[in-house]
Amino acid sequence: MGFLRPYRPQLWGSLAFAWAAMGMTVLIPWLVGRAINAIESGDKADLLPLALAIFGAAILRLGLTVVRRLVAGKVSLAVEFDLRQTFYAHLQRLELGFFDSQQTGQLMSRATVDLQSIRFFLGYGLIFITQNLLTVVLASAVMFVISPWLALIALAPAPLIVYVASRYNRVSRPALQEVQQRIAELTAEAEENVSGIRIVKAFAREEYQLHRFRRAVSRVFDQSIYSTRLQAFFSPLIGLLPQLGIALVLLIGGREVIAGDLSLGDFTAFYTYLVMLAGPMRMLGVTMGMAQRAIASGNRLFEILDREPRIESPPGAPPLPAGGGRVELRGVGLHYEGAEDVPALSDLDLEVEAGRTVALVGPSGSGKTSLVALVARLYDPGAGTVLVDGVDVREVDVASLRSEIAFVADDSFLFTATVAENIAYADLGASREEIEAAARRAEADGFIRELPDGYETRVGERGLTLSGGQRQRVAIARALLADPRVLILDDATSSVDATTEAAIKAGLREAMAGRTTFIIAHRLSTVSLADEIVVMDGGRIVDRGSHAELMEGCGFYREIAEHGLADSVFLQRDLEEREEMARL
């Protein structure tokens, strides 16, 4: 609850206002009772002051409630704002390994659903609880003052109401969650069917799909009905209990009035209190549930906030010293979280002199991508050291290191922004000339100019969909614009067709001059850009040398070269088919 500290005065203020408003609410039935007494005793002169008192109490309550709602609303929004900022900033500090083990959806629901449930609790729940509690206590107190005996009878069902209401909340929530869960299953079923419609059609299995869907539908139906039954049973019951209290007051209080032991006004006040209390008593049960939810949400949130980032610049770390981009790995080993028994890299040594280009070749899972990720310190090795320009990457400022290393990953992720903004990702201040020059080198300028708004076309998740090859070329341009010391091309041209690739090669060759470059590729044509080829398998370096040397001396390389690398270029897949796949 530490995040409430900055808002403590406002919070207490809003609670004080809430309680004062509740005092007015409790006062009004008492005034009504006085008025009824005045009427019974034929005291016309008292009526106007009492009516004005009711009006005055109501106005006062209006003011108090408005202020209370505004203050509490603002505080809860501010807390939500602060928490989300803290949470997002914390995510930005956490190392990449953390995200490998987390589902994006889970993180997102923490930053949205969980935060909102905390906010609702602070904005409404906390106030409702104290307010309802106070109403019940105050109204009970007044009733006890008027007539202890009658109050006892009238309030007899009250604990039962709170109990039943909280029980209803307890059983209905899981039931409703299960409905949501089953709807999610049904959605998944529908989603799968629509995405796999070609397979369904190809095997003529429409009937079977319908049967599967029906099963999902009836699961939703059964659970919805169960949930409806709970609601149908509990909510009338919760409504009925206060009525019984009122009936008792009518019965026993009525006799007391007849016997002259109770004034008619007090009787009416009792009646009004009980009508008024039905709501708060029911709400107490509901808000209890709200509190439980908020606590659970808070726990989920702090689970992540308490996770310390494992890759950070050491305090006062110097920036990466100047250099040409010499990279050295010494006895490096790496294990990914959750895959401790399979090393991604083991006892690996590699030196790459400044300005050289090295191609990493090997089957998938051989550790190529892991190796280059270590250079940018996206992960820290479990054993050994990674040095860039002679310095251990763990001893320099991470930002300065990464600004000297540019990645083009195989999935070529673009942000929802214009093409120009995406290319200028590493340097917001880049001029249009620089952006276009980078695009030209990546052989992207031509197609970008043909886009609806040229360089200002929005792309990414909520923008225009580019083909895989186009995305890769933008990603290459983005990396080139960063003007890095070390350039890493991780399967960067896998979706580009053979003709375009030949053109990119020229631009790349130019761009690679004066930088250290790592190339991970499956095509011999791309591999041919390298000064040297490093063959990897099972997290180790198997061999290294030129293409000719390796074809001669390395059987493993020859096998890959003949099968894996060469063949896959022969012909490209239909463009429309690929676009279609991108849409699905």
Add this chain to the structure above:
Amino acid sequence: MNDVRNIGRLFASLWRLIRGEDQRGRKVRWLVAQLRPYRGRVALMFVGLLLATAAGLAPPYLAGKAIDSGILADDVGALDLIVVAFVAVSILYAAATYLQTYMVGWVGTRVLQDLRQRVFAHLQSMSIGFFTKRSPGVLISRMTNDIEALNQLVTSGVVTMFSSTLTLLGVVVIMLLLDVQLALIAFLTFPLLAIASVVFRIASQGAYRATRERIAAITAYLQESLSGVRVVRSFGQEPRHLDAMTELNEENRAANLRTVYLNASYFPAVELLAAVGTAAILLYGGSQAIDGEIQIGVIVAFVGYLATFFDPIQQLSQLYTTYQQGMAALDKIFDLLDTEPDMVDAPDAIDPGTLRGEIELDGVWFSYAEGAEPGDSAWALRDVDLHVPPGQTLALVGATGAGKSTFAKLVARFYDPQQGRVLVDGHDLRGIRQGALRRQLGIVPQEGFLFSGSVRENIAFGRPEASGEGIEAAIAAVGATEFVGALPDGVETEVGERGVQLSAGQRQLVAFARALLAEPRILILDEATSNVDVRTEKTIEKGLERLLRGRTAIVIAHRLSTIRRAGKIVVLEAGKIAEQGTHEELIAAGGPYSKLYGAWSDSAA
């Protein structure tokens, strides 16, 4: 001004609906007709609703009566009788509410489940072309979100409309019967309350929509920046994303603040109105009572009723939103249901029996765009003539966009050609029942799409009646025995949604086994091995020979070994057949194929 217009619009559209002038009238009548099988339950629902409303109106009256006829008349007998009535009415209310809630829930859910299945079944009857033109998210939303929105309208909407209207009318009538003058004073707060409620509802509708949009923007931004976390990290751009997030977060706060202001002005105002009404009734009614004009119990009853009519007014004002959303959903669902399936079997379509697998294309023109003209560049296939004898393997070769996949899709009759005919065993595909054709077709696409379920269920997808041995044999034939054996539950292992529990290569092996088990007469391999790694590929290649034997096959591939083995190679260029023949013939001819082959050998060097 806008608000007033909106209210006007609601009434206008309700009026059109009642008079049946609206297109929506047809849809609503259709929806009501869906209730017919459940008439009995609907009737019970209305019985419950009427009883609950009536019983809910009684308590304040009875309390007033208890004062006047029991307490003030010093009549204990009458008091007891009234309390008994009070309890009875309360129990009746609870019972009727149970009946009504349960029946509404049951009928609403059932009708919408029926509708959901109907939408799904309708989708199954649509052609592939229909699916490619629509985003999957939209189609899925028809079966989920839109049905939920309609559910809201059918259940809570209908109940609110009837019970709130009846309650309001009941309160008005009872008040007037009790005392006309006092009733008119109480009614003074009515218009204020009604206007305040409707204005609040409409204003907050926009405000709440804004908050939903803001939180959706945050979600989308989170989604993007978290899935791109690798790029963010490797370019060291964390501060920029933090700034963007701050901005979104601030917008979210501002949008929510508006709802705070709205709530802070509306709810306290309603409370004030209630208190003002109470004060007015006490003041006027009190002096009337002192003068002996009315009884005290009547005043107590009035104070009670004042508390009763705030809820229905608030609920009715909420109805507009529910109505709008439900109707919008109904429109969307109808748009879908009204779309006729575009590729239904002709009434005289035949079942050709077991196919020999002879394929013939006769002057086929095809375009994905509708209404393409002969000169357009939009044609994916132009005037293609081709004959594939039974049992032959045909390899399709060509550059990007040459029409290879399109060719295969026409043979599977995913589309019909605009001109010309596609024939199998001499039958025009349009004259054959689609199910009968496709059951003899095996397709392995580039990405092995699996459905959630076990490996076994997926392999048996095309032939659910297949025996355990048959499945084992298919697994063995594609060389998947080793990997399936290594799975935690072997062939019964769940593959997860879309098969995510398996690697791409494993999925593809399962897809091969699935195609093989279906024992197709015509096999289509559409770049089936382009996404698997070298080792899996080798495994598949061994099984491929077995797969191709004894059936007609159309292979779109990039592996030279596969292409070379084909009985016939067809080179497509811009939708036309450029040349055809065996590998040796085409190399010897020195045409486009030999050029492609040359380009390939260059890039491989």
